[in-house]
Amino acid sequence: SFSTFAAIALENSRLKDIEKYGNVETEMMKYVSESERSLTNTIPEKLRFQSEELKAKILTINVFSCDLLGIDHIRTVFYIFNRFKICDEFDINNEMLFKFVFELWKTYNDVPYHNWTHACDVLQYTAYELHIGELENVFTRLEIFALLVSAICHDANHNGYNNIYNVKSETPLGILFKGQSVMETHHVTITINILDKDELNLFHSLSKENVRKMWNIVIKLILSTDMSLHFNLVKNTSNLLDNNEFSFENEDHRQIGLDLLLKVADISNVSRPFEIADKWCTILQEEFFRQGDMEKENGIGLSSPMNDRENNDKPKSQIGFYNFICLPLYQVTARVFPKLQVNVEHVKENLEVWMKMVKQEE
Numbered sequence: 001s002f003s004t005f006a007a008i009a010l011e012n013s014r015l016k017d018i019e020k021y022g023n024v025e026t027e028m029m030k031y032v033s034e035s036e037r038s039l040t041n042t043i044p045e046k047l048r049f050q051s052e053e054l055k056a057k058i059l060t061i062n063v064f065s066c067d068l069l070g071i072d073h074i075r076t077v078f079y080i081f082n083r084f085k086i087c088d089e090f091d092i093n094n095e096m097l098f099k100f101v102f103e104l105w106k107t108y109n110d111v112p113y114h115n116w117t118h119a120c121d122v123l124q125y126t127a128y129e130l131h132i133g134e135l136e137n138v139f140t141r142l143e144i145f146a147l148l149v150s151a152i153c154h155d156a157n158h159n160g161y162n163n164i165y166n167v168k169s170e171t172p173l174g175i176l177f178k179g180q181s182v183m184e185t186h187h188v189t190i191t192i193n194i195l196d197k198d199e200l201n202l203f204h205s206l207s208k209e210n211v212r213k214m215w216n217i218v219i220k221l222i223l224s225t226d227m228s229l230h231f232n233l234v235k236n237t238s239n240l241l242d243n244n245e246f247s248f249e250n251e252d253h254r255q256i257g258l259d260l261l262l263k264v265a266d267i268s269n270v271s272r273p274f275e276i277a278d279k280w281c282t283i284l285q286e287e288f289f290r291q292g293d294m295e296k297e298n299g300i301g302l303s304s305p306m307n308d309r310e311n312n313d314k315p316k317s318q319i320g321f322y323n324f325i326c327l328p329l330y331q332v333t334a335r336v337f338p339k340l341q342v343n344v345e346h347v348k349e350n351l352e353v354w355m356k357m358v359k360q361e362e
């Protein structure tokens with residue numbers, strides 16, 4: 001209907017951002033001095049964390065990204081790209097990284113959950129996984145670079161509605177990408193559009209062969225975040241492990257390893273301290289309810305009970321999600337990367353809390 005279309009168009013509008021934040025050049029002047037722009041291996045003074053406390057937390061699970069200031073999200077990107085020596089190795093100067101971050105940030109919409117904060121949250125957790133998993137010895141520099149770029153780009157321009165809704169209510173994206181991973185294909189397209197511009201092209205230093213490799217990994221990674229592929233990935237990986245066939249010598253298996261890390265990061269809210277997990281859940285619910293409101297308004301039927309504002313049991317829905325989706329993924333990931341077993345334990349601890357809440361309700 002027109003009202004659905006108008007609502008989505010309005011929400012996708014970047015006009016308010018452009019009015020509010022000006023252009024990238026003026027924005028960059030505030031944070032990157034002339035002399036710092038061309039540097040690759042030194043973070044601009046104003047883009048360093050101002051508190052040691054925050055810096056020390058960035059490679060841990062104890063971060064609630066919604067508490068970070070806008071500028072701290074940019075600082076997080078700068079810190080992580082430098083921590084994993086991406087800027088140095090791939091000749092990305094401060095100006096290019098800042099412009100890339102700014103242009104990418106603008107593509108994220110002002111929706112409750114699938115916004116820039118979630119993108120930074122997933123990047124942060126990915127860095128945490130690489131760190132505690134000691135995965136710098138497992139993956140190549142190129143693969144780590146691909147994973148970090150994919151993490152920050154993986155939900156670019158999300159409209160706050162899931163694939164089923166986009167197809168069912170015939171949003172332009174739903175019509176265009178019907179029968180494929182609707183939103184994920186869109187996130188990839190947005191990513192390509194950004195990195196295709198010379199001044200934003202983080203891959204500029206790569207050889208032709210490595211550019212091809214890079215895009216293959218990034219495209220597969222972002223597409224693999226489609227939850228409709230979830231059970232296949234978990235099952236496929238379990239089978240390979242059961243048959244002792246999984247091998248880091250195999251390119252496809254390396255890609256599976258990366259896919260698992262990004263997918264774990266994408267639902268990482270469930271493995272953070274309970275208070276943080278609970279806050280994320282409330283935020284996500286708001287987005288689900290918002291979709292449910294539209295479904296009611298348009299008489300197209302609710303996609304799932306989770307979209308119903310009036311009838312919702314938070315702990316019960318979380319128990320289902322933890323048992324059927326999260327634990328199998330976290331467990332198989334820990335079989336591939338044994339140091340990540342701690343995250344399985346965190347998910348189990350949170351599950352216990354949700355279960356206690358249900359018992360108390362009864």
Ligand code: AMP
Binds near residue numbers: 043047051052079082
């Ligand atoms: P680390 O792993 O903590 O030794 O630091 C890795 C990178 O962080 C180095 O490239 C430092 O230049 C950078 N760095 C050091 N202090 C800060 C800070 N306060 N905020 C952001 N980055 C920093």
Ligand code: CMP
Binds near residue numbers: 266267269280284
């Ligand atoms: P997305 O970020 O696109 O990909 C992962 C999906 O998992 C996410 O959208 C949500 O639909 C879902 N998800 C993540 N966290 C939770 C949660 N705590 N409870 C229920 N669903 C979740």
Ligand code: MG
Binds near residue numbers: 155225
């Ligand atoms: Mg997504």
Ligand code: ZN
Binds near residue numbers: 118122154155266
């Ligand atoms: Zn996501």
